[in-house]
Amino acid sequence: MSILIGKSTRVLVQGITGKEGGYHAQQCMRYSQEFAGGGGAVVAGVTPGKGGAKLEGAIEKVPVFNTVAQAVAGTGANASLVFVPPAFAADAILESVDAGVPIVVCITEGIPVRDMVYVKRHLEGASAVLIGPNCPGVITPGGCKMGIMPGHIHKEGSIGVISKSGTLTYEVVAQLTAQGLGQTTCVGIGGDPIIGTMYIDLIRRFQADPATEAIIMIGEIGGAAEQDAARWAQKNVTKPMVGFIAGQTAPKGRRMGHAGAIISGGEGTAAEKMRVMTECGIHVTQSPAEMGLTMARALGRA
Amino acid sequence: MNIHEYQGKELFRKYGVAVPRGGVASAPEEAERVAKELGGAVVVKAQIHAGGRGKGGGVKLAKTPAEARQAASQIIGMTLVTHQTGPQGRLVKKVWVEEASQIERELYLGIVLDRAAGRPTLMASTAGGMDIEEVAAKTPEKLLKVAVDPALGIWPSTARRVAYGLGLSGELAGEGVKFVTNLYRFYSEMDCSLVEINPLVQTLDGRILALDAKVNFDDNALYRHPDVAALRDLDEEEPLEVEASRHHLNYIKLDGSVGCMVNGAGLAMATMDIIKLAGASPANFLDVGGGASREMVESAFRILMSDKAVRAVLINIFGGILRCDVLAQGVVDAVKTVNVNVPIVIRMEGTNVEKGREILKTSGLDFTVADGMGDAAAKVVAALSR
Numbered sequence: 155m156s157i158l159i160g161k162s163t164r165v166l167v168q169g170i171t172g173k174e175g176g177y178h179a180q181q182c183m184r185y186s187q188e189f190a191g192g193g194g195a196v197v198a199g200v201t202p203g204k205g206g207a208k209l210e211g212a213i214e215k216v217p218v219f220n221t222v223a224q225a226v227a228g229t230g231a232n233a234s235l236v237f238v239p240p241a242f243a244a245d246a247i248l249e250s251v252d253a254g255v256p257i258v259v260c261i262t263e264g265i266p267v268r269d270m271v272y273v274k275r276h277l278e279g280a281s282a283v284l285i286g287p288n289c290p291g292v293i294t295p296g297g298c299k300m301g302i303m304p305g306h307i308h309k310e311g312s313i314g315v316i317s318k319s320g321t322l323t324y325e326v327v328a329q330l331t332a333q334g335l336g337q338t339t340c341v342g343i344g345g346d347p348i349i350g351t352m353y354i355d356l357i358r359r360f361q362a363d364p365a366t367e368a369i370i371m372i373g374e375i376g377g378a379a380e381q382d383a384a385r386w387a388q389k390n391v392t393k394p395m396v397g398f399i400a401g402q403t404a405p406k407g408r409r410m411g412h413a414g415a416i417i418s419g420g421e422g423t424a425a426e427k428m429r430v431m432t433e434c435g436i437h438v439t440q441s442p443a444e445m446g447l448t449m450a451r452a453l454g455r456a
Numbered sequence: 457m458n459i460h461e462y463q464g465k466e467l468f469r470k471y472g473v474a475v476p477r478g479g480v481a482s483a484p485e486e487a488e489r490v491a492k493e494l495g496g497a498v499v500v501k502a503q504i505h506a507g508g509r510g511k512g513g514g515v516k517l518a519k520t521p522a523e524a525r526q527a528a529s530q531i532i533g534m535t536l537v538t539h540q541t542g543p544q545g546r547l548v549k550k551v552w553v554e555e556a557s558q559i560e561r562e563l564y565l566g567i568v569l570d571r572a573a574g575r576p577t578l579m580a581s582t583a584g585g586m587d588i589e590e591v592a593a594k595t596p597e598k599l600l601k602v603a604v605d606p607a608l609g610i611w612p613s614t615a616r617r618v619a620y621g622l623g624l625s626g627e628l629a630g631e632g633v634k635f636v637t638n639l640y641r642f643y644s645e646m647d648c649s650l651v652e653i654n655p656l657v658q659t660l661d662g663r664i665l666a667l668d669a670k671v672n673f674d675d676n677a678l679y680r681h682p683d684v685a686a687l688r689d690l691d692e693e694e695p696l697e698v699e700a701s702r703h704h705l706n707y708i709k710l711d712g713s714v715g716c717m718v719n720g721a722g723l724a725m726a727t728m729d730i731i732k733l734a735g736a737s738p739a740n741f742l743d744v745g746g747g748a749s750r751e752m753v754e755s756a757f758r759i760l761m762s763d764k765a766v767r768a769v770l771i772n773i774f775g776g777i778l779r780c781d782v783l784a785q786g787v788v789d790a791v792k793t794v795n796v797n798v799p800i801v802i803r804m805e806g807t808n809v810e811k812g813r814e815i816l817k818t819s820g821l822d823f824t825v826a827d828g829m830g831d832a833a834a835k836v837v838a839a840l841s842r
Contacts, residue, residue: 240676266677267569268647271606274574290776302746304776304807319722320746321774325829328774328805345721347571347649374722377571400725403732404741405710424729441733442726443830 155365156294156339157314157356158257158283159233161193163298166231166255168238168246170199170218171207175237178261178302182235183212185299194298196235198225222253233257235291235300243287244269247350251282258350259300260287270348277350284350290320290342301342303327311336313449314360316353317372318345322400322442326372329446333456338366345374353383361391368394370449371436375401376422381430388434394452397436398445399424457673459687460503462552464669467684471642474635475666478554487528490553491521497556500527504546505692507670508538514548517556524553549691557665562655563622564588565636567643575603576643578636580618584655610640624658631664646684647677696759703755705744712737714836715766715798717756719744719778727772727829734833736840739766746777753786754793761794770836771802772829780804780812788819799824799839803832 165182169175179196186195196216199209205220219225222234234250236243236258243262250258251273265287277284285292291301295308307324309331317323323342330337341356343349353371360366369391373380380399387395402424432438439448450456459467465475479490480503491498502514509515514536516527528551537545562584570577580600583591592599600621604610612633619632635656643651652670659665678685690698700707706721714731718724721743728738740763744756760769773783783804791800803826804812816823824839826832 241679264676266647266680267649267674268606268644268677271569271574271576275606302777307806317722319720319726321718321720321776322722322726324774324776324806325723325726347569348574352572372722374725379572382572398726400722400729402725402729403710403738404725404728405708440729441830442730443828443833 155363156297157359157363157366158285158292158294158339158341159194159300160294160297161190163194163233163257163300164197164229164231165195165298165300166198166200166222166225166229166234167196168200168222168234168236168250170209170213170216170237171201171204172237172239175199176209176213178237179216180212181302181305182299185305187212189295189305190297194294198229198231200225222249222255226253226255231255233300234259236260236262236287238262240264240266244273247273247284248276251276251280251284255282257283257285259285259289259291260350261289261291261302262286263288265346267347270346274348274350283355285341286344286350288346289344289349290323292339292341294339295337303340303342307331308340309336311338312365312367313337314363314366314369315340316356316369317342318374319372319400322372325442326370326398326445330370330449333446333450335446335449335453338363347377352379354386357383357387357391361393366393368396368449368453370396370445372445373397373399373427375399375404375424375427378422380427384431384434384436387436395436396445396449396452397428397431397438398442399427400442402440457675457678457685457688458505458692459671459673459684460505460550460689461501461669462503462550463687464671465552465666467646467671468642468666468669472634472638473642473666474664475669476554476557478552480550480552481528482532482550484525484529484532487551487553488521488525491518491524494553494555498524498553499556500524500531501552501554502531502534502536502548503550503552504536504541504548505689506538506540506546508540509536512536512538514538528553546692557657557667558660559657560660561623561658563658564591564654565618565622565639565656566650566652566654567640567648568650570603573603575606576640578602578604578614578618578640580621582623584657588652588654604640609644610637612637615640624664628658628662628664635664646681647674648672649674696762700742700756700759703752705742705752705756705759707759708741709763710738710740711765712739713765713767713840715739715760715763715769716772717742717744717760717769718772719746719748719774723772723774727770730829730833731770731836734837736837739763744778748778748783748786750782750786750789753783754790757787757790758794761796766798768798768836768839769800770832771800772832773804773806775804775806775808775812779808780806781808781815784812784815788815788821791821799842801826801832801836801839803827803829
């Protein structure tokens, strides 16, 4: 078991004829072939105006459509991976949501915040789940890779991973794998001020997933999502949780790479987040080198 | 992106958001001329991207044009130190000269994004002129928050809640509704990430005016507003950060001695954290991004090394899209061309890590290779004390 995606996921890639979309669609396809026995494969591509285009390499047999609705009708795709440039990415997400695609993962970095405000509003009452934007994507090891993460560092197992960051997610996954702790599903939720899915919804899914034994959440300075999640988890989660917040040394008022990572006033500091998480019973580590070790300890395996 | 108060006020005026009459001046004579045109008493305000200008001596009242000239001559060219500039302060190049307002009440009005709700939120308070974070913390009942449904935009009923919340009545309430509505339109249409007016004033002659204008724009949306992008004042930014942004690198200068170069913002912050935990301080935040090329790595290294406070370098790369061999080649090339006389610790993991290590080893250059983040931090701190 896992959350969001797995072997039965049929991925469509929006922006598949672009350089990045094409490259990563191939990588996802290779992961499906090497690690998932052909499950969780890329089944369709969408680029408006390029319907019928021929692709190359691992995705040479993948058909390209002009619209998401056509791709869904033609291939039974049930998840969309978005690699569309920032100016058009919000529109691409809306297209998938309106075509009834249940899982939409948006990798694109640099989408205007106002566009995402409209997307978020449109998602209210819709059944689709949006992960991202500005995220590495989602992977269920041995099941399905929908994103830009290096697949080989992951291992099938029982830890649920939720993180705001890209490479820091790889770091925590590598540390878990080195401890012999595999993962059910790893979700990069994205570092933007407005993202489709925040921690709580994912923690709820991991809590309900029988294969997930423990949950690790990696946060960043800025906003109050980690605190909200910790308070919610205290009441609703019975599985062990580990946490880390990046940006303990970040100066106030500066944007630390991610548009969301900015401390304003006293709110959103790493110290504040870590304090609330600890109070809520989460095993918090101050050292980013000990995220995997802290999980092993929390499970009594170190 | 930030802009100056005078630029914010000029944009406000275009959107029908009331501001005092005024003009910008970069020389004392110009300030005198503006004051003469305005007639009566004026306020001369230093234009830098930082708050707390009044306390630092950057805001002066002048009763006559001659006094305005004198005030401007004191302010222009001064290095203004406020709680937001840091101890080194900021050189003042321009002043904004505006008519002095007869203030009856000082209010506060701001628009920010409520991230959790995903909605722009109007914030209003009758406690104007004060630090709004303090008002929110100590007297939250004095801070009115009204979320706007982005699908609906602002309607008169929403604006009325804010206007009456600010204690405006009669004709002034109508003025307030107009003010709030126009400000929201400005915030939304111009892709602002923050608009803050502190203080917003009610004048003795019955007007509502923005006495200050703090405006931040969403960098991601600047492509839609070339006129706004043109307002960027590079003098207000750290030169190394400007240079970095030219190479599509994300660099923020800090005051420690360990320079770091990392791929990914989260990992970059975590690397700063572990340097601190190991007992040293990071000299910078530097994210070379997911898909950095060899040239970008080289530029990043150059920028890193031009900070004279750097006494050791820690490179931490988790290869995903950015492959370790590309990184290694970039570093080797950079070290050969840039004059490097500090120890370099490199930690690499992920895609093509063996190839990367091989390139470092055969380069004949003196790198310390680390295994894992903890080891890397310990090694760079040890290198510092050598």
